[in-house]
Every structure is written in structure tokens, then in C-alpha cells.
Amino acid sequence: MSGSLWPLVKLSLARDRRSALSSAFGLAVGVASLVFFVSLGLGVGAIVREKVFPVDSSLVEVVPAQLSFGLLGGGTLDEATVARLSALPGVERAFKKMNVRAPAVTIYRGDFFGRPLHMGLEVLAVGVEPDFVRGDVLLGEFVDPGPDKPIPAIASTRLLEIYNKSFAPQRSLPQLSGQLLTGFIFPIDFNRSFVTSTPQSASAIPSQAQLVGVSDRGLLAGITIPLEAARRINAAANLDAKTFTGVALKATDPSRVPGIVAAVKAMGLRVDDQERRMSENAGAAVAISTSSLALLSVLICLLAAFNIAHAFSASVRAREKELGVMRAVGASRRALFRLVLVEALVLGVVGGVLGTALALAASLGLDLAAVHLVPEFPFKPDSWFQRPVWLLGGGVVLGVLAAVAGAWLPARRASRTDPARVLAG
Amino acid sequence: MIDARQLERHYDDGARGRLAVLDGVSLTVADGEFVAIVGRSGSGKSTLLHVLGGLDTDYRGQVTVAGTRLDGLADAALARFRNETVGFVFQSFHLMSGVSALENVLLPARFAANPVGALHARAQAALARVGLTAAHGARAPGQLSGGERQRVAIARALFSSPRLLLCDEPTGNLDAATADEVVALFKTLNAGGLTIVAVTHEERLRSAASRVLTLAGGKLS
Numbered sequence: 001m002s003g004s005l006w007p008l009v010k011l012s013l014a015r016d017r018r019s020a021l022s023s024a025f026g027l028a029v030g031v032a033s034l035v036f037f038v039s040l041g042l043g044v045g046a047i048v049r050e051k052v053f054p055v056d057s058s059l060v061e062v063v064p065a066q067l068s069f070g071l072l073g074g075g076t077l078d079e080a081t082v083a084r085l086s087a088l089p090g091v092e093r094a095f096k097k098m099n100v101r102a103p104a105v106t107i108y109r110g111d112f113f114g115r116p117l118h119m120g121l122e123v124l125a126v127g128v129e130p131d132f133v134r135g136d137v138l139l140g141e142f143v144d145p146g147p148d149k150p151i152p153a154i155a156s157t158r159l160l161e162i163y164n165k166s167f168a169p170q171r172s173l174p175q176l177s178g179q180l181l182t183g184f185i186f187p188i189d190f191n192r193s194f195v196t197s198t199p200q201s202a203s204a205i206p207s208q209a210q211l212v213g214v215s216d217r218g219l220l221a222g223i224t225i226p227l228e229a230a231r232r233i234n235a236a237a238n239l240d241a242k243t244f245t246g247v248a249l250k251a252t253d254p255s256r257v258p259g260i261v262a263a264v265k266a267m268g269l270r271v272d273d274q275e276r277r278m279s280e281n282a283g284a285a286v287a288i289s290t291s292s293l294a295l296l297s298v299l300i301c302l303l304a305a306f307n308i309a310h311a312f313s314a315s316v317r318a319r320e321k322e323l324g325v326m327r328a329v330g331a332s333r334r335a336l337f338r339l340v341l342v343e344a345l346v347l348g349v350v351g352g353v354l355g356t357a358l359a360l361a362a363s364l365g366l367d368l369a370a371v372h373l374v375p376e377f378p379f380k381p382d383s384w385f386q387r388p389v390w391l392l393g394g395g396v397v398l399g400v401l402a403a404v405a406g407a408w409l410p411a412r413r414a415s416r417t418d419p420a421r422v423l424a425g
Numbered sequence: 426m427i428d429a430r431q432l433e434r435h436y437d438d439g440a441r442g443r444l445a446v447l448d449g450v451s452l453t454v455a456d457g458e459f460v461a462i463v464g465r466s467g468s469g470k471s472t473l474l475h476v477l478g479g480l481d482t483d484y485r486g487q488v489t490v491a492g493t494r495l496d497g498l499a500d501a502a503l504a505r506f507r508n509e510t511v512g513f514v515f516q517s518f519h520l521m522s523g524v525s526a527l528e529n530v531l532l533p534a535r536f537a538a539n540p541v542g543a544l545h546a547r548a549q550a551a552l553a554r555v556g557l558t559a560a561h562g563a564r565a566p567g568q569l570s571g572g573e574r575q576r577v578a579i580a581r582a583l584f585s586s587p588r589l590l591l592c593d594e595p596t597g598n599l600d601a602a603t604a605d606e607v608v609a610l611f612k613t614l615n616a617g618g619l620t621i622v623a624v625t626h627e628e629r630l631r632s633a634a635s636r637v638l639t640l641a642g643g644k645l646s
Contacts, residue, residue: 004535004544007528015523325519328480329581330508330536332501420481423515423593424471 005335008326009342012315019311020347023406026304027351027399028358034297035359035395041290042386045283051161051379053279054216060249060260061272076243077269085247088263090256095132097246098230100125102205102237103193108186113174122194124222125153127230132248136215138182144228147236150185150210151229156218158378165378178214185210191237205236246272301402304351308344308406316340316414323414324422337415344407345400352399356392363387426589426620427454427477432486434472446472447484448643454622456588459615461634462624468640470624471593477622478511478591479503491588508537512582516594518574520566526577527552527562533585551580555610572603579610590614592623596630608633 013020049055062085064077077096086094104123111117130142133154142152157178164175190205209223218224235241249264251257261271316323323336331339363385370384434447446469454460464470475481476488479495482503488495491510495503507513520529530548552562555576566574575595582590592611596604608629615621615635623630631637639646 004537007531008535011521011524011528321519322521325515325521326532326536327504328478328507328513328519329533330504330585332504332536334501335504335536420472420475423480423513423519424475 005339005342008339009346012319012339012343013346016311016315019315023304023308023311023403024347024351024354026307027301027348027402028355030297030301030304030402031352031355031395031399032358032362033300033355034294034398035356035391036362037290037293037297038391039359039363039385039387041286041294042388042391043381043384045286045290046386047379047381047384048282048286049279051381052158053275053282054157055276055279056217057254058251058257060251060257060264061275062247062249062264063245063270063272064243065268065270077245077247078243081267081269082244082247084267085249085264085269088249088260090251090253090260091249092252093131093250095129095248095250096227096244097129097132097248098127098227098234098241098243099245100127100190100225100230101234101239102191102202103196104188104190105192105194106186106188106209113176113180115173117173120194123188124219125188125225125230125233126219126222126245127225127227128217128248129227133213133215133217133224136213136217138179139210139212142212142226144226144232147207147232150208151188151225152212153209154218154224155181155211155214156220156222156224157214157216158220159218160214162378165376165380169376181211182213183210190233202237205233207233301398305402305406308347308403309409312340312344312407312410313413316410319414320417320422323417324419327417327419328423333415336417337411340407340411340414341404344403344411348400348403349396350399351403352396355399356395359395360387360392426456426458426491427452427622428487428489429453429477430487432473432476432484432488434469434476434481434484445643447476447486450486450640450643450645452477452638452645454620457615457618457620459611459621459633459635460623461631461637462622462640462645463626463631463637464624464640466626469643470640473640473645474591474593474622474624478513478589479506480513504536505538508533509585510587511589511591512579512585512587514575514579514582514590514592514595516597518566518571518578518598520574520577520581522566525563525565526557526569526573526580527559529566529577530562530580530584532581537585548580548584551584552577554583555580556606570603571599572606575599575603575607576610579607583614588620590619590621592621592625594625594627595623596625596627604629 062077082094082096085091104125105120106123107120109118133142136154140152145151160176160178168175185208188207188209190207191202192204215224231241249260251260264271326336367383367385374380429450429452432447432450433445435443435445438444450473462470462473472481476484477490486496493506493510495506498506521532527545527548530551531544534544549559549562557573557576557580561569561573566577569577596607599607604627611621612633623634625631
């Protein structure tokens with residue numbers, strides 16, 4: 001388009017200022033609601049995925065079948081089975097897991113980060129191969145140190161979050177971080193329980209555990225210790241120290257996971273996908289809510305487009321003679337078509353930018369209000385929104401598209417103005 | 426300047442069927458001529474003017490204006506022809522409201538393929554050519570008299586330095602004194618070499634023309 005058409009665009013918009021403002025405002029409302037709700041959906045979705053259910057999409061958790069068919073398979077997870085699992089196509093690595101099969105308790109009396117603490121807790125523990133959590137270990141080597149030294153233990157990131165946001169405030173206990181916890185030693189007695197009876201012959205195995213880090217891969221309601229430590233404790237308690245309670249299969253690529261799951265099931269084993277399903281269900285709920293609200297916002301944009309179509313139709317009708325004169329002084333049909341579309345484009349940009357800015361302001365305001373007004377709770381985020389550049393740009397593009405779509409037919413009508421008819425007489 | 430041959434233009438006229446407003450009209454206008462076309466209302470004078478100016482394309486016959494064959498020309502080429510070769514003056518002025526007279530004069534530049542030169546200076550010169558000042562140019566059409574508005578419309582038609590001025594009842598909405606001024610302006614422009622074809626009912630414009638043609642029954646005589 002010739003740049004010299006801009007004065008005509010400005011003139012037209014200025015002349016129909018009220019109608020132009022109304023059209024731009026309608027677009028801004030639609031764009032603002034869409035950007036706001038998608039931003040909220042992305043934010044909440046990320047919280048669910050990354051904080052509440054941090055599922056590694058390339059990990060498959062294999063557990064033994066509930067029924068064993070002897071020679072037909074479907075039995076326990078022993079070394080031979082793990083070797084077969086490791087050899088499955090698409091499997092990069094198999095990480096063995098073994099629960100400490102003996103009950104365990106901790107009785108803590110003493111200073112707990114500056115506060116006196118007297119507490120007894122039942123403890124669950126699972127042993128894993130060091131490489132499974134190596135990236136999260138902050139202190140020493142994650143290996144079994146032997147019976148007389150504290151066992152390195154990893155706590156769950158989510159457990160720490162629940163402690164900080166729910167447990168600690170109610171009991172006036174200090175807020176803790178992974179780094180602060182690292183090095184903390186607490187007593188732990190294996191083969192002892194507060195809630196179940198242990199055989200008379202079973203004697204407690206006194207020990208200590210030292211926290212060496214926190215991990216998303218840590219046991220949620222317990223501690224994660226080196227596999228060899230779990231094996232040693234089970235053996236000392238005369239319990240099964242050979243078969244595994246689970247195997248985590250790391251896929252070479254997330255796309256290989258379905259194939260691996262099918263192969264595992266074909267081996268008569270089960271896949272523990274409870275966490276994944278919870279994550280997917282929560283994610284789906286967020287996605288459905290977001291989609292519904294986004295759809296509503298798109299409908300608002302459609303209404304805005306209809307409003308623009310109506311306003312531009314009226315404008316083109318009212319400017320019929322003016323458009324005829326433009327034809328007489330040298331405007332082609334295409335030039336008039338573009339003239340009307342550029343007018344709509346300007347409204348679209350204004351509405352899109354205004355709507356996106358409104359959505360940004362509202363989301364920042366709500367984030368600020370949430371920090372001060374919403375009480376602390378586990379997984380409470382710093383921000384409920386995500387504001388990726390593509391979404392902000394998309395808001396402006398949506399405004400432009402809605403405006404241009406609304407003005408399309410009026411622009412065609414303008415381009416078909418018959419100067420001989422409208423200028424006659 | 427103009428060579429039109431066997432022009433035919435029909436309108437659907439409801440129950441009366443097709444009405445031939447141009448029925449084999451042929452017309453030749455030489456460079457620098459001032460031709461007046463007269464005839465009764467509805468005789469097809471404006472239609473002939475629109476055909477000659479490339480505004481109306483729904484006709485049969487051949488039209489050549491300033492060396493450009495108009496029949497069959499594509500829309501973009503016709504638009505360029507109207508922008509560069511002809512200027513239109515209408516009875517009702519058809520000025521854009523809400524903008525200055527100067528902006529109205531500049532309108533052809535907005536659609537020029539290659540607008541050249543200092544546009545505002547050219548527009549001011551066009552206004553001066555029709556006897557208006559920069560102060561007139563700064564006013565909105567609503568703030569001008571009828572005669573001044575028609576002069577603005579003429580300045581707009583002259584902006585692109587056309588070779589042919591096509592006028593459709595240019596004095597029809599003016600009082601006698603103002604009409605005389607406009608006619609005098611046309612005579613001056615024609616004396617400067619501009620070819621003018623005007624359709625009119627007015628005697629003063631008819632008498633100013635170097636040749637008068639009458640359109641009746643679809644025929645030109």
C-alpha cells in the first residue's frame with residue numbers, strides 16, 4: 001500500500017472516533033480475557049506439572065505383578081528380570097529399587113534448627129541406585145557407608161514443600177531449604193514400629209540417617225537411601241534382600257515410553273503409573289478449564305469482529321460518495337479494499353495491544369494480591385501466570401485477525417463502489 | 426484528445442425493458458477544445474462523460490483518450506488513467522468533510538502510483554490557479570462558500586496536471602455571479618491549453634464552449 005494512504009486512514013478513524021473506540025474496546029476485552037485465561041492456564045498447568053506432580057516423562061516405573069505364574073513369568077523383579085528390562089528397545093537405563101522391608105521409626109529429642117523438638121515418627125525407606133538421584137546429592141557420595149555410619153538419605157522435594165507450608169507453621173518450626181537440611185543427622189531404628197507388631201525374635205537395628213539433599217525422585221512419604229544400604233538392612237532383618245520392589249526404566253526418548261510400557265506388560269509385570277495418571281488428570285482438568293475460558297474469550301473476539309463488521313458496513317455505506325470520488329481521482333478497487341482493511345488493522349493493533357496490556361496488568365496485579373492476601377499453602381507459587389512472548393504476540397495478532405476478518409466484507413463492498421452510480425446527479 | 430466510436434450503453438428500466446442512453450455515439454474532440462454537451466435530463470450526458478473518463482466500463486464501442494484505449498482496460502490501469510490524465514468536476518463538488526480544502530486537493534496524490542514533488546506546494550499552486558489562497562486551503566469545506574467549494578473541487582481536478590477536464594453540470598449548484606466566475610475560470614484554463622468537455626443545462630457554459638453538441642435519443646448531434 002502506498003504510504004500516502006495513511007492520512008486517509010487517520011482521517012476516517014478520527015471522523016468515526018466513537019465507533020472506532022467502541023470497536024477497539026470490544027476487541028481489547030476479547031483479547032484481554034483470552035490472554036489472561038491462557039496465561040493463567042499455562043501458569044497453573046506448570047505448577048501441577050513441575051511442583052505438585054513432577055513426573056519425568058521419560059521414566060517408566062515397573063513393579064512386580066500381583067500374581068505370579070511361576071515359569072510363565074509375571075513373578076518377582078530379580079536380577080534376571082532387570083537384565084531383560086534393561087535390554088528392551090528404547091530403554092537407556094534401568095534403576096533398581098528396593099524398599100526397606102522392615103518397619104522403621106525415628107525418635108528425635110534435641111535441637112532442630114534452633115528449636116527444641118521431641119518427636120517420634122514411623123519412617124518408610126526405599127533404596128535406589130546412586131545414579132538415580134546423583135544430580136540432587138549435595139553432600140558426599142550416595143553409597144552405603146556400612147553399619148556404623150549414618151546412611152545418606154534423600155528427602156522428597158514435595159515433602160519439604162508440605163513441611164514448610166503446612167506442617168512447620170502450625171507447630172512454630174523453622175522453614176527449611178534443601179541446602180539447610182543437608183548434613184542433618186537423625187536417629188532411625190529399623191525393625192521397630194509404633195503401629196505394627198514386630199516378632200519377639202526381631203531385634204531393633206539402631207542406625208542413623210544423614211540428609212544429603214532433596215529430590216523430585218525421592219520417596220514422597222519417607223526417605224530414599226542407597227540401594228546397598230536397603231539390601232543390607234533387609235538382610236540383617238532376615239527379610240528378602242534379593243528381589244526388587246521396583247525398577248525405574250529411563251527411556252531414550254519420551255516417545256518410546258508407550259512401547260516400553262507395552263513390552264513391560266507383555267513380560268507379566270505391572271507399570272505403576274499412578275503419579276503419571278494423577279498428573280495427567282490434573283493437567284487435563286486445567287487444560288479443559290483453560291480451553292473453556294479461552295473459547296469464551298474467542299467468542300467475545302467473534303462478537304467484536306461482528307461489531308466491527310457492522311460498524312464498517314455502516315461506515316462504507318455512509319462514505320459511498322467519498323469512495324466514488326476516490327475512484328474518480330485514481331483509486332483502484334484494490335486500493336479501496338486495502339484502505340478499509342488498513343483502517344481495521346489499525347483498530348486491531350490498538351485493541352490487541354490494549355487487551356494484552358490489560359491482561360498483563362491484571363495478571364501482575366493478581367500475583368501481587370496473592371502474595372499478600374492468600375495464606376501460605378503447599379505448592380503455593382510465586383506467580384500463578386505464565387507470560388510467554390508468543391502469548392503476548394498472539395494477543396495482538398488475534399486482535400488484528402478479528403478486526404480484519406470483521407472488515408473483510410465491508411472492504412469488498414467498498415472496493416465494488418460504482419463511481420458512475422454514486423456520483424451521478 | 427478524444428476519439429469515441431459507436432458507443433452503446435443500455436440501462437435496465439424495469440417494466441419498460443432496456444433503455445438505450447447511448448446508441449451508437451461517436452465523438453472526436455481535438456486537443457485544446459472546449460466542448461459543451463447539452464441535452465434533457467436523463468438523456469445520457471453524464472453517462473457519456475463517465476465513459477470518456479473511464480468511470481463507467483459497462484458499454485460497447487471504442488474509446489481512446491489522450492492515446493489510451495480505455496475499452497477493455499484493467500481496473501488498475503483505468504485507475505492510473507483517471508489519476509494522471511483526466512480530472513473530474515461534479516455538480517455537487519463531492520468534497521471530503523472533516524478535512525481541510527488543501528487535503529481535498531491532495532486526494533489524487535494519495536492514489537498516485539509514484540507521487541512526486543512537494544505535494545503540499547503543488548496543492549497550494551493548484552488552489553492559487555483557481556484563485557484561492559493558503560487561508561482558503563486551511564479551511565474545511567463547510568467553512569467555504571459554494572463558489573469556493575467548487576473552486577476547491579476544480580483545484581483537486583487540476584492537481585495531477587490532467588490533459589482533459591470532464592465537468593458534470595459544474596455550475597448547477599451555484600448562483601449566477603459565482604457561476605460566471607467559474608465559467609470564466611474554465612475559459613482561462615482552456616486558453617492555457619486544457620481540453621474541457623462539460624455537460625450542462627446552462628446557457629453561460631454553452632456560450633463559453635468552442636463547440637456545442639446535443640445528446641438526444643441516444644444520438645449525438
